[in-house]
Amino acid sequence: MSTDTEGLALDDTVVTGMGVVAPTGLGRDEHWTNTLRGASAIGPVTRFEAGRYPSRLAGEVPGFDPAAHLTSRLLPQTDHMTRMALVASDWALTDAEADPAQLPEYGMGVVTAVSAGGFEFGHRELQNLWGKGPEHVSAYQSFAWFYAVNTGQISIRHGLRGPGAALVTEQAGGLDALGQARRQLRRGQPMVLAGAVDGSPCPWGWAAQLSTGRMSEEPDPVRAYLPFDAEAGGYVPGEGGALFVLETEEAARARGARRRYGRMAGYAATFDPPQGSGRPANLERAARAALDDARLGPEEIDVVFADAAGTSEEDAIEAEALRGLFGPHGVPVTAPKTMTGRLSAGGSALDVATALLALREGIVPPTINVSRPRPEHTLDLVTAPRRIPLATALVLARGQGGFNSALVLTGPC
Amino acid sequence: MDQLTTDRLMEIMRICAGEVDPVVTTADPEDIDFADLGYDSLALLETAGRLEREFGVAIGEGELADARTPADLTALINRLLAKTA
Amino acid sequence: MKSPNNRRVVITGIGIVAPGAIGVKPFWDLLVAGRTATRTISTFDPAPFRSRIAAECDFDPSAEGLTPREIRRMDRAAQFAVVAAREGIEDSGIDRETLDGSRVGVVIGSAVGCTTSLENEYAVVSDSGSRWLVDHTYGVPHLFDYFVPSSIAAEVAHDRIAAEGPVSLVSTGCTSGLDAVGRAADLIAEGAADVMVAGATEAPISPITVACFDAIKATSPDNDRPAEASRPFDRTRRGFVLGEGAAVFVLEEHDAARRRGAEVYAEISGFATRCNAFHMTGLRTDGREMAEAIRVALADARTEPSAIDYVNAHGSGTRQNDRHETAAFKRSLGEHARRTPVSSIKSMIGHSLGAVGSLEIAACALAIRHDVVPPTANLREPDPECDLDYVPLEARPWPVANVLTVGSGFGGFQSAMVLSEPDARGRSAA
Numbered sequence: 057m058s059t060d061t062e063g064l065a066l067d068d069t070v071v072t073g074m075g076v077v078a079p080t081g082l083g084r085d086e087h088w089t090n091t092l093r094g095a096s097a098i099g100p101v102t103r104f105e106a107g108r109y110p111s112r113l114a115g116e117v118p119g120f121d122p123a124a125h126l127t128s129r130l131l132p133q134t135d136h137m138t139r140m141a142l143v144a145s146d147w148a149l150t151d152a153e154a155d156p157a158q159l160p161e162y163g164m165g166v167v168t169a170v171s172a173g174g175f176e177f178g179h180r181e182l183q184n185l186w187g188k189g190p191e192h193v194s195a196y197q198s199f200a201w202f203y204a205v206n207t208g209q210i211s212i213r214h215g216l217r218g219p220g221a222a223l224v225t226e227q228a229g230g231l232d233a234l235g236q237a238r239r240q241l242r243r244g245q246p247m248v249l250a251g252a253v254d255g256s257p258c259p260w261g262w263a264a265q266l267s268t269g270r271m272s273e274e275p276d277p278v279r280a281y282l283p284f285d286a287e288a289g290g291y292v293p294g295e296g297g298a299l300f301v302l303e304t305e306e307a308a309r310a311r312g313a314r315r316r317y318g319r320m321a322g323y324a325a326t327f328d329p330p331q332g333s334g335r336p337a338n339l340e341r342a343a344r345a346a347l348d349d350a351r352l353g354p355e356e357i358d359v360v361f362a363d364a365a366g367t368s369e370e371d372a373i374e375a376e377a378l379r380g381l382f383g384p385h386g387v388p389v390t391a392p393k394t395m396t397g398r399l400s401a402g403g404s405a406l407d408v409a410t411a412l413l414a415l416r417e418g419i420v421p422p423t424i425n426v427s428r429p430r431p432e433h434t435l436d437l438v439t440a441p442r443r444i445p446l447a448t449a450l451v452l453a454r455g456q457g458g459f460n461s462a463l464v465l466t467g468p469c
Numbered sequence: 470m471d472q473l474t475t476d477r478l479m480e481i482m483r484i485c486a487g488e489v490d491p492v493v494t495t496a497d498p499e500d501i502d503f504a505d506l507g508y509d510s511l512a513l514l515e516t517a518g519r520l521e522r523e524f525g526v527a528i529g530e531g532e533l534a535d536a537r538t539p540a541d542l543t544a545l546i547n548r549l550l551a552k553t554a
Numbered sequence: 555m556k557s558p559n560n561r562r563v564v565i566t567g568i569g570i571v572a573p574g575a576i577g578v579k580p581f582w583d584l585l586v587a588g589r590t591a592t593r594t595i596s597t598f599d600p601a602p603f604r605s606r607i608a609a610e611c612d613f614d615p616s617a618e619g620l621t622p623r624e625i626r627r628m629d630r631a632a633q634f635a636v637v638a639a640r641e642g643i644e645d646s647g648i649d650r651e652t653l654d655g656s657r658v659g660v661v662i663g664s665a666v667g668c669t670t671s672l673e674n675e676y677a678v679v680s681d682s683g684s685r686w687l688v689d690h691t692y693g694v695p696h697l698f699d700y701f702v703p704s705s706i707a708a709e710v711a712h713d714r715i716a717a718e719g720p721v722s723l724v725s726t727g728c729t730s731g732l733d734a735v736g737r738a739a740d741l742i743a744e745g746a747a748d749v750m751v752a753g754a755t756e757a758p759i760s761p762i763t764v765a766c767f768d769a770i771k772a773t774s775p776d777n778d779r780p781a782e783a784s785r786p787f788d789r790t791r792r793g794f795v796l797g798e799g800a801a802v803f804v805l806e807e808h809d810a811a812r813r814r815g816a817e818v819y820a821e822i823s824g825f826a827t828r829c830n831a832f833h834m835t836g837l838r839t840d841g842r843e844m845a846e847a848i849r850v851a852l853a854d855a856r857t858e859p860s861a862i863d864y865v866n867a868h869g870s871g872t873r874q875n876d877r878h879e880t881a882a883f884k885r886s887l888g889e890h891a892r893r894t895p896v897s898s899i900k901s902m903i904g905h906s907l908g909a910v911g912s913l914e915i916a917a918c919a920l921a922i923r924h925d926v927v928p929p930t931a932n933l934r935e936p937d938p939e940c941d942l943d944y945v946p947l948e949a950r951p952w953p954v955a956n957v958l959t960v961g962s963g964f965g966g967f968q969s970a971m972v973l974s975e976p977d978a979r980g981r982s983a984a
Contacts, residue, residue, distance in 0.1 A: 128487030162828055162846055171702045182676050182762055186683025190602050190765040195514040197766040199834045199964045203725035208965025211829040217843060220829040220967055224704040224723040239740055263679055263690035264701035327721035330712040338718055457708035514770050
């Protein structure tokens with residue numbers, strides 16, 4: 057295994073580009089600046105009239121004008137989520153200075169994760185069907201709602217003809233997409249575009265989320281989403297996410313790629329036993345397996361980006377997993393998603409973007425609004441930006457129903 | 470019901486499938502193939518659905534496939550309208 | 555570099571919920587008899603729709619062993635998956651007591667997830683489409699499970715097999731059933747799991763799905779003769795007939811399966827998928843990307859085209875598909891394409907979107923076991939542009955050691971899988 061001066065092996069999976077569309081900002085730099093400032097993007101829902109619902113806050117992407125980025129041909133056939141994903145894919149490729157046309161014919165694949173598909177589009181077509189009749193259903197409905205839509209549209213937009221995949225594991229999906237992308241690289245693909253941009257900001261999607269009983273009903277944006285806090289009372293949903301250009305170090309070097317955000321050093325996924333089984337949750341085991349995969353010990357992890365479910369029960373499970381791995385107060389833990397809310401599959405992808413930027417800049421971004429962390433969690437929760445040497449990060453994500461995923465990143469040098 | 474004009478058709482197509490692609494030609498836009506205007510089969514199906522609802526006509530599958538230009542499609546709709554009148 | 559560990563993966567159990575056949579044996583009997591299970595839609599009034607036919611499952615969840623609670627909680631697609639998984643696990647003879655749950659995973663494929671329940675619930679909370687601001691107080695408590703279809707994989711994982719390894723739902727349109735099994739096989743090959751319960755399910759026969767295919771005229775309007783409506787490769791074909799169902803497999807690492815004396819149906823010897831980057835619903839006529847997926851799957855299986863004994867086609871019965879894949883077979887298999895029987899079981903069980911790829915894998919595994927090629931039903935007037943041997947009307951006794959099965963899906967997905975008789979990889983039976 058040959059290595060270069062940066063210490064990367066040729067078969068390492070490296071991240072060479074990212075595209076961020078997040079409540080905290082359009083584009084990587086705006087997102088990072090706002091995240092470091094601890095600027096909350098949680099506010100009243102604007103995409104529909106939410107006054108009648110018990111939860112009325114969301115992390116919406118501000119100022120996203122699809123017509124500014126996409127041709128008019130795409131607009132009638134795409135959901136809001138897909139439009140954001142297409143823009144994120146443009147930015148990721150530009151950021152990586154990657155031109156798919158320069159690659160071998162089937163050289164670049166696409167993997168996205170999604171949770172509910174193009175739900176706002178689907179909601180409109182359901183209304184057309186049930187309110188007016190079958191002849192009112194759009195010719196685009198057959199794909200604009202379905203879960204594979206982002207992968208298909210991204211592939212078409214950029215001419216990516218390698219393997220395509222779309223995964224659904226709720227919030228864990230953003231990490232699972234990267235795990236699948238690495239599998240494709242190991243099977244010989246030079247490059248994969250992967251990640252998740254998600255969100256279903258329509259009343260029908262809202263009703264579905266309300267059914268969990270886990271959405272916060274607190275009207276004050278500052279107090280609505282408080283993971284690990286004594287007053288944790290549920291989550292606030294959001295929209296957006298991040299897409300990445302992943303390639304083998306060999307491929308990156310061959311095309312003269314200038315930037316490495318970092319290396320995807322380890323990944324693993326586990327599943328929880330059913331509630332009431334008496335068996336323990338498996339988040340800790342996912343994290344251990346990802347560390348093993350990265351050949352790193354817990355003591356070598358510099359920061360953890362937590363899943364931060366925001367309910368006292370689930371927060372306790374994550375805190376226990378972190379204590380099991382690192383000991384009490386054993387590692388800095390942060391949850392920048394306190395600024396954005398939980399973005400479904402996009403949330404864990406955005407955490408990967410934030411973690412890579414943290415590694416590059418040597419600053420842990422803060423968890424905001426959490427003023428009374430539960431002492432029994434024994435977490436070293438980072439509530440103000442913390443400048444420390446950062447070489448490695450662990451990102452955790454849990455999808456509703458029992459999905460656990462963990463991803464280990466190492467920094468650019 | 471009023472007859473369909475090509476201007477109205479192009480307006481409907483803009484709503485259903487976006488603006489036409491820029492075309493370098495001296496031909497009258499209404500005589501340019503849909504494919505050259507950038508409208509694919511989906512764009513035409515979405516447009517046809519809209520026309521059927523708006524004008525209360527039923528477009529046969531073969532008829533839609535035979536309409537290759539905006540002028541063809543406009544004439545088709547007006548023929549169907551005359552039949553139902 | 556291929557899978558780093560090169561562990562081999564075999565199918566040791568199959569479970570089926572199919573139109574006209576609940577269970578593996580009835581399914582194979584139906585295919586060999588060339589019987590069609592397409593009929594007029596019975597689950598809702600199809601009168602307002604262009605296509606009013608489908609291949610429906612006569613599925614009684616309580617007769618299949620689901621409890622009233624499970625029936626209330628699970629969408630029909632999840633019910634299919636759980637029932638098929640139970641049969642597959644039973645069929646594999648695997649001893650669940652001795653399994654280490656952390657080494658067991660689940661991958662389920664589905665194109666449209668819990669769409670039937672979502673639509674039913676939508677009708678309730680929107681007062682039949684009369685309000686945009688739906689009334690959430692009328693929603694069922696488990697609405698979220700319909701909203702995010704990974705719940706289907708979770709149901710299977712929590713059921714008999716008690717999986718605590720990697721669990722996921724794959725949703726790549728109409729290649730989901732191939733891609734889910736391909737992903738599961740990869741997870742075993744690379745060592746992330748030892749046993750995977752994998753397959754696919756779909757229960758799409760609901761007004762919104764029927765309407766969305768009506769709008770693009772993809773489904774057959776042959777409402778007057780539902781039994782003959784699905785006519786892949788026939789000159790008179792008019793589109794696909796929507797179907798439903800599930801096939802779920804137990805996949806194991808080859809050596810471990812052998813050690814425990816499992817009966818092996820087939821080895822999953824090669825898999826690949828490619829995007830066409832062309833169109834969300836359209837196909838390039840030359841079959842280029844499907845041919846590439848086939849080429850890579852064969853290379854993965856270290857199998858020459860000439861060793862393929864049977865090709866299980868996507869064969870949806872749309873004009874563009876049947877020509878597209880005929881071109882792809884010629885492009886990838888060369889002259890051998892003309893010597894190899896090719897058939898489409900969609901002629902009998904319809905097109906169950908994400909599930910059908912797994913149902914087709916099951917048909918391939920059974921073709922290997924029985925040395926019989928299932929027919930293409932309803933193929934009476936061959937399309938001159940589809941000029942291969944499509945095994946019309948009657949099943950054919952035929953030595954089958956290596957099978958190629960393919961799928962093509964909205965979004966541009968093209969997938970191919972090679973299945974081989976146990977320990978006969980790469981050698982034709984002929």
